[in-house]
Amino acid sequence: MAKELKDLTKRSENYSQWYNDLVVKADLAEQSAVRGCMVIKPYGYAIWEKMQRQLDDMFKETGHVNAYFPLLIPKSFLSREAEHVEGFAKECAVVTHYRLKNAEDGSGVVVDPAAKLEEELIIRPTSETIIWNTYKNWIQSYRDLPILCNQWANVFRWEMRTRLFLRTAEFLWQEGHTAHATREEAEEEAIRMLNVYGEFAEKYMAVPVVKGVKSANERFAGALDTYTIEAMMQDGKALQSGTSHFLGQNFAKAFDVQFVNKENKMEYVWATSWGVSTRLMGALIMTHSDDNGLVLPPHLAPIQVVIVPIYKNDEQLKQIDAKVEGIVAKLKALGISVKYDNADNKRPGFKFADYELKGVPVRLVMGGRDLENNTMEVMRRDTLEKETVTCDGIETYVQKLLEEIQANIYKKALDYRNSKITTVDTYEEFKEKIEEGGFILAHWDGTTETEEKIKEDTKATIRCIPFDSYVEGDKEPGKCMVTGKPSACRVVFARSY
Amino acid sequence: MAKELKDLTKRSENYSQWYNDLVVKADLAEQSAVRGCMVIKPYGYAIWEKMQRQLDDMFKETGHVNAYFPLLIPKSFLSREAEHVEGFAKECAVVTHYRLKNAEDGSGVVVDPAAKLEEELIIRPTSETIIWNTYKNWIQSYRDLPILCNQWANVFRWEMRTRLFLRTAEFLWQEGHTAHATREEAEEEAIRMLNVYGEFAEKYMAVPVVKGVKSANERFAGALDTYTIEAMMQDGKALQSGTSHFLGQNFAKAFDVQFVNKENKMEYVWATSWGVSTRLMGALIMTHSDDNGLVLPPHLAPIQVVIVPIYKNDEQLKQIDAKVEGIVAKLKALGISVKYDNADNKRPGFKFADYELKGVPVRLVMGGRDLENNTMEVMRRDTLEKETVTCDGIETYVQKLLEEIQANIYKKALDYRNSKITTVDTYEEFKEKIEEGGFILAHWDGTTETEEKIKEDTKATIRCIPFDSYVEGDKEPGKCMVTGKPSACRVVFARSY
Numbered sequence: 001m002a003k004e005l006k007d008l009t010k011r012s013e014n015y016s017q018w019y020n021d022l023v024v025k026a027d028l029a030e031q032s033a034v035r036g037c038m039v040i041k042p043y044g045y046a047i048w049e050k051m052q053r054q055l056d057d058m059f060k061e062t063g064h065v066n067a068y069f070p071l072l073i074p075k076s077f078l079s080r081e082a083e084h085v086e087g088f089a090k091e092c093a094v095v096t097h098y099r100l101k102n103a104e105d106g107s108g109v110v111v112d113p114a115a116k117l118e119e120e121l122i123i124r125p126t127s128e129t130i131i132w133n134t135y136k137n138w139i140q141s142y143r144d145l146p147i148l149c150n151q152w153a154n155v156f157r158w159e160m161r162t163r164l165f166l167r168t169a170e171f172l173w174q175e176g177h178t179a180h181a182t183r184e185e186a187e188e189e190a191i192r193m194l195n196v197y198g199e200f201a202e203k204y205m206a207v208p209v210v211k212g213v214k215s216a217n218e219r220f221a222g223a224l225d226t227y228t229i230e231a232m233m234q235d236g237k238a239l240q241s242g243t244s245h246f247l248g249q250n251f252a253k254a255f256d257v258q259f260v261n262k263e264n265k266m267e268y269v270w271a272t273s274w275g276v277s278t279r280l281m282g283a284l285i286m287t288h289s290d291d292n293g294l295v296l297p298p299h300l301a302p303i304q305v306v307i308v309p310i311y312k313n314d315e316q317l318k319q320i321d322a323k324v325e326g327i328v329a330k331l332k333a334l335g336i337s338v339k340y341d342n343a344d345n346k347r348p349g350f351k352f353a354d355y356e357l358k359g360v361p362v363r364l365v366m367g368g369r370d371l372e373n374n375t376m377e378v379m380r381r382d383t384l385e386k387e388t389v390t391c392d393g394i395e396t397y398v399q400k401l402l403e404e405i406q407a408n409i410y411k412k413a414l415d416y417r418n419s420k421i422t423t424v425d426t427y428e429e430f431k432e433k434i435e436e437g438g439f440i441l442a443h444w445d446g447t448t449e450t451e452e453k454i455k456e457d458t459k460a461t462i463r464c465i466p467f468d469s470y471v472e473g474d475k476e477p478g479k480c481m482v483t484g485k486p487s488a489c490r491v492v493f494a495r496s497y
Numbered sequence: 498m499a500k501e502l503k504d505l506t507k508r509s510e511n512y513s514q515w516y517n518d519l520v521v522k523a524d525l526a527e528q529s530a531v532r533g534c535m536v537i538k539p540y541g542y543a544i545w546e547k548m549q550r551q552l553d554d555m556f557k558e559t560g561h562v563n564a565y566f567p568l569l570i571p572k573s574f575l576s577r578e579a580e581h582v583e584g585f586a587k588e589c590a591v592v593t594h595y596r597l598k599n600a601e602d603g604s605g606v607v608v609d610p611a612a613k614l615e616e617e618l619i620i621r622p623t624s625e626t627i628i629w630n631t632y633k634n635w636i637q638s639y640r641d642l643p644i645l646c647n648q649w650a651n652v653f654r655w656e657m658r659t660r661l662f663l664r665t666a667e668f669l670w671q672e673g674h675t676a677h678a679t680r681e682e683a684e685e686e687a688i689r690m691l692n693v694y695g696e697f698a699e700k701y702m703a704v705p706v707v708k709g710v711k712s713a714n715e716r717f718a719g720a721l722d723t724y725t726i727e728a729m730m731q732d733g734k735a736l737q738s739g740t741s742h743f744l745g746q747n748f749a750k751a752f753d754v755q756f757v758n759k760e761n762k763m764e765y766v767w768a769t770s771w772g773v774s775t776r777l778m779g780a781l782i783m784t785h786s787d788d789n790g791l792v793l794p795p796h797l798a799p800i801q802v803v804i805v806p807i808y809k810n811d812e813q814l815k816q817i818d819a820k821v822e823g824i825v826a827k828l829k830a831l832g833i834s835v836k837y838d839n840a841d842n843k844r845p846g847f848k849f850a851d852y853e854l855k856g857v858p859v860r861l862v863m864g865g866r867d868l869e870n871n872t873m874e875v876m877r878r879d880t881l882e883k884e885t886v887t888c889d890g891i892e893t894y895v896q897k898l899l900e901e902i903q904a905n906i907y908k909k910a911l912d913y914r915n916s917k918i919t920t921v922d923t924y925e926e927f928k929e930k931i932e933e934g935g936f937i938l939a940h941w942d943g944t945t946e947t948e949e950k951i952k953e954d955t956k957a958t959i960r961c962i963p964f965d966s967y968v969e970g971d972k973e974p975g976k977c978m979v980t981g982k983p984s985a986c987r988v989v990f991a992r993s994y
Contacts, residue, residue: 033574033630034618037567042646045564065539066546070531071620071651071667072590075597077530079605090597093569094608095620097591098655100572108576111591111617120608121531123568123592123620134529134536143842149539154568154651158595170568345640 008357010291015235019286023164026294026357028281036162036169043358044281046302048172051280052152054204054300055174058196064148064176069130071154072121077129081254084128087221091158093123093169123156128222128247128273131177132255139179139269141260146189147179155277165282166239166497173277179269181261183248186270187225190246193274194227197242205280206297206410207231207287208417209241210439210492212464217448220273224248230463230492232417233286236437238463238494241283244274282497288382288409294359295382297409298402305331305338305398306360307376308351310367317342320366323391327364327376330395336402356381361405362398382409423471423490427481430493434458439494441471443487445480453482454493463492505854507788512732516783520661523791523854525778533659533666540855541778543799545669548777549649551701551797552671555693561645561673566627568651569618574626578751581625584718588655590620590666620653625719625744625770628674629752636676636766638757643686644676652774662779663736663994670774676766678758680745683767684722687743690771691724694739702777703794703907704728704784705914706738707936707989709961714945717770721745727960727989729914730783733934735960735991738780741771779994785879785906791856792879794906795899802828802835802895803857804873805848807864814839817863820888824861824873827892833899853878858902859895879906920968920987924978927990931957936991938968940984942977950979951990960989 008025009017023029028044031037040048056066072095079085099115102108124130131149138144152174162168176193180186194211201207209229219226223245231239249268252258261267288295298304307324311317324340331338339360341351348365355363365377376394379386382405389397420438424430433440444450444462455461469475474490505522506514520526525541528534537545553563569592576582596612599605621627628646635641649671659665673690677683691708698704706726716723720742728736746765749755758764785792795801804821808814821837828835836857838848845862852860862874873891876883879902886894917935921927930937941947941959952958966972971987 030631030634032567033571033627034567034569037569039567039631040565042562042564046562048565049563065543067539067542068537068545068669070529070534070536071653072531072534074530075608076605078597085606091595092597093592093618094594094597095590096593096608099588100575100591100619101587108573109582111572111593121590122597130530134527137527156568172565 008291008293011234018291019282020164022285022289022293026359028285029164031164034169036159038164038168038170040172040278043302047284047296047300048278048281050300050302051204052174055196055200055276056152058200059150059174059176062192062196064150064178066152067149068151068153069127069134071124073124073127073130075120075122077133078122080129081222081250083250084222084254088125088157091160092125093156093158095121095123124153125155125157126273126275127151127153127155127175128177128251129255132251132257132271135177135179135269136255136257139257139259142181142262145179145181145259145269146185148176148189149178150174150176163282165278165285168278171278173275175273175275178272179252179257180272181259181267181270183270186248186272187246190225190227190244190272190274193272194229194242194244197229197244197274197276200276201229201231201241201283202410204297204299205284205287206299206406206413207241207283208410208414210464210466210470211468212466212492214243214464215448215451215462215491217451218462220245222247222250224250228464230439230494231283231287232420232439232494233283233497234416236420236494238439238492238496239279239283239286240463240496241280242274242276245272247271247273287413289359292384293357295409296359296361298361298406301359301361302337303339303358303360304336304402305362305364306351306355307338307340307364307366308348308355309342310348310365312368316368316371317344319371323371324366327391327394331398334395334399336395336399362401364394364398380405382412418470421470423474425478425481430454430481431458434460434493434495437495439463439470439492441474441490442481442493443478443489444491445483445485445487447483450480450482458495460493460495463494463496465489465491505788505790508731515788516779517661519782519786519790523856525782526661528661531666533656535661535665535667537669537775540799544781544793544797545775545778547797547799548701549671552693552697552773553649555697556647556671556673559689559693561647561675563649564646565648565650566624566631568621570621570624570627572617572619574630575619577626578719578747580747581719581751585622585654588657589622590653590655592618592620621650622652622654623770623772624648624650624652624672625674625748626752629748629754629768632674632676632766633752633754636754636756639678639759642676642678642756642766643682645673645686646675647671647673660779662775662782665775668775670772672770672772675769676749676754677769678756678764678767680767683745683769684743687722687724687741687769687771690769691726691739691741694726694741694771694773697773698726698728698738698777698780699907701794701796702781702784703796703903703910704738704780705907705911707961707963707967708965709963709989711740711961712945712948712959712988714948715959717742719744719747721747725961727936727991728780728784729917729936729991730780730994731913733917733991735936735989735993736776736780736783737960737993738777739771739773742769744768744770784910786856789881790854792906793856793858795858795903798856798858799834800836800855800857801833801899802859802861803852804835804837804861804863805845805852806839807845807862809865813865813868814841816868820868821863824888824891828895831892831896833892833896859898861891861895877902879909915967918967920971922975922978927951927978928955931955931990931992934992936960936967936989938971938987939978939990940975940986941988942980942982942984944980947977947979955992957990957992960991960993962986962988
């Protein structure tokens with residue numbers, strides 16, 4: 001592993017290669033035998049589990065419950081909602097048969113042509129259709145509303161170009177699907193969940209995000225409004241990290257889901273959907289990590305503290321073991337996840353490199369002199385700074401340090417992000433600046449034509465029309481940098497993952 | 498709901514219909530638009546989540562980690578292990594295409610014939626093949642072993658006759674897949690996980706199980722030994738509730754997974770796999786529930802205590818609200834999940850019936866007189882007994898009661914199960930007794946022929962060769978009830994789900 005670490009590509013050499021190397025070498029994920037599908041390895045999955053647990057708690061605190069809907073969707077469901085089918089029904093995995101049989105030449109198994117399905121089934125690319133078909137039976141009256149369901153599931157989209165975590169054919173996600181009696185309530189819900197995502201990204205992932213609404217062109221297929229959180233990676237590119245959709249009555253109409261409202265009139269139900277996926281792993285990795293490997297935020301690190309002994313002989317190791325045992329217990333009592341690695345088949349230097357690569361936030365080392373002096377060497381992964389600290393009360397020292405690291409990597413990411421937000425007033429300047437990466441706040445005339453021209457010319461897209469102000473005057477009206485037509489406020493442009 | 502409850506079929510009338518009614522009326526699950534696939538509704542999913550959380554903790558305590566492997570398996574993988582393909586490659590969902598396109602007649606979408614896969618992909622019926630293909634790259638030396646991975650996932654088997662939770666085309670499960678350097682270690686692991694399942698069933702589900710080993714005929718396809726936990730439902734039928742397989746080196750050989758052992762020689766890796774699924778929901782429901790609805794074990798009940806107020810007017814309700822608030826806080830402080838249902842759009846009688854149907858273990862009621870007397874009426878769901886109890890210290894009273902209910906429903910199920918275990922020495926008697934349901938301990942000559950004859954004649958199968966003794970002398974040798982040939986010990990026969 002120490003050797004492998006040396007092979008980690010540097011960010012400055014090739015950012016994209018650095019990312020791929022890191023995901024594989026840090027044992028987060030790898031390509032599988034199935035094109036575009038990844039294996040999420042135990043260490044990567046442990047981070048995802050931490051994310052899941054936290055998000056799930058936040059969903060439940062906001063009144064949501066979990067449920068589970070079928071993996072397979074009848075083909076005809078996809079075409080019920082006109083825009084949805086355009087967005088989703090194309091690149092997907094199609095189940096056409098339900099049986100295999102032995103090949104007559106003994107070469108293995110073949111598809112049994114007699115077992116052809118009457119209607120093909122699609123592996124869910126997202127579940128609006130099957131869920132709204134189900135909700136039809138759950139909703140009769142306003143008293144049945146709201147329905148606030150979430151589902152943790154795998155989904156499948158036949159992506160041509162895939163990258164571990166960022167874009168894979170199969171990925172894991174959660175999808176919330178809510179049903180409401182009024183438009184206002186549904187709109188509030190969509191915003192509420194965007195804010196949950198924003199809070200999760202910033203407080204737990206330590207990833208600053210720009211919250212805003214998508215342009216019509218970038219909307220989810222079937223939504224009236226798509227809200228988004230946009231993070232900035234270290235190469236200045238945007239990563240859409242979570243979206244929340246106000247779906248209006250589109251799916252209710254497509255699946256004929258009506259209810260009797262308080263005025264005793266039939267009305268179509270209002271809907272939202274919202275999701276985050278294993279793509280968040282990509283955002284987490286790319287925001288904080290460095291040329292030595294992962295840097296994990298303490299709030300999501302599976303191992304928050306690793307302790308490594310340095311010893312001359314078995315006797316000394318035993319003494320260190322005994323001393324460390326008490327420290328481990330004290331750390332655990334504070335809810336800190338700690339690993340004591342006294343395995344004797346790896347040298348300390350190897351362990352150091354390995355835990356750096358894995359992004360463990362705090363490393364404690366105890367050697368012979370430390371034992372004598374009742375001290376430990378503390379290293380923080382974010383800055384790689386070392387200090388020697390007394391063992392007395394080291395658990396509270398570490399507890400504070402973990403919070404400090406959490407705050408520090410957030411601030412570092414925020415400072416970087418803010419340093420890469422610029423305003424631009426002419427298209428010429430835009431074309432120049434976009435090459436440097438970062439978010440560009442510019443005026444746009446609100447048309448899809450202009451948006452697409454910009455994308456064609458520069459590969460940049462409108463990431464969102466932000467809710468908040470990032471630069472003085474960015475909420476004031478102006479003129480589109482391309483057409484000179486009036487613009488209500490500046491919007492965020494960037495190249496993106 | 499109160500009305501619906503009246504429609505619940507009685508167990509004595511039609512046990513099978515009672516089960517189906519109960520699953521639907523208690524809002525646990527329902528059929529979906531996709532044949533054989535169910536929707537797990539929020540209340541049902543909440544129970545499953547509790548099961549998952551507990552099992553996951555137990556897996557982690559025994560050193561396992563979670564990971565995630567692809568949903569789709571290349572068709573050729575299934576035929577690598579000869580027995581495995583016979584068992585699994587037949588009734589499964591086959592993905593043949595990766596794109597849809599608009600129908601030329603505008604009628605929706607059709608499969609794009611140009612997007613045919615070179616090799617078909619199968620939705621995993623179980624993941625041994627894709628996982629062992631992955632492990633090949635993870636294992637070089639004995640130092641890479643053991644690998645102790647678990648996966649929480651959905652799987653798909655094209656079942657012809659399906660029943661909610663008990664047998665569905667898609668179901669949720671966990672599948673553990675471990676790799677070991679020695680045969681002994683793998684065998685120990687298979688037994689260890691069977692014991693974890695047994696402990697979970699008995700301590701959390703309150704379902705007594707018979708642990709044992711399957712006959713060759715009932716083994717998992719590709720296993721050298723399959724261990725099982727067998728529960729008995731209230732109709733006397735067996736429900737296989739979890740299995741753990743010692744796979745020998747079969748999958749290692751099929752996927753060429755070798756390692757350098759401590760003696761520096763190449764050797765094939767030893768394997769186990771083990772799983773429990775949403776089928777456990779069926780076992781839970783059928784073991785404890787009654788004609789009034791679900792009876793849930795407190796250790797897995799999403800709502801352990803429900804509190805219902807009975808009031809004459811708003812003022813009285815406010816007084817009760819204030820009083821109950823303190824009790825709710827005290828219960829929550831003890832880690833008890835409690836719901837206070839003071840909704841004013843349903844009458845108390847409706848609420849009572851609904852929470853009985855939903856199996857909430859303890860119901861507390863506070864009326865006007867209770868308010869005066871500082872008391873509450875406590876009802877336990879398992880016996881439907883009521884008592885009036887002082888509010889002082891009611892939280893510890895309830896805490897103890899929950900444990901008592903947990904113990905009581907286990908004992909009730911155990912007593913019933915034990916009362917339905919009989920021994921039989923002649924085949925004539927067997928044919929008679931099997932009609933009464935229950936587990937029959939009988940001698941068998943160890944051949945598949947005899948086993949299949951018994952199955953054909955009586956629909957009974959060998960559930961397992963039990964580890965423990967259930968009736969005096971059942972571990973002593975005897976003569977097969979069918980052929981008269983020698984038998985080492987009695988085995989458990991039953992009809993089963």
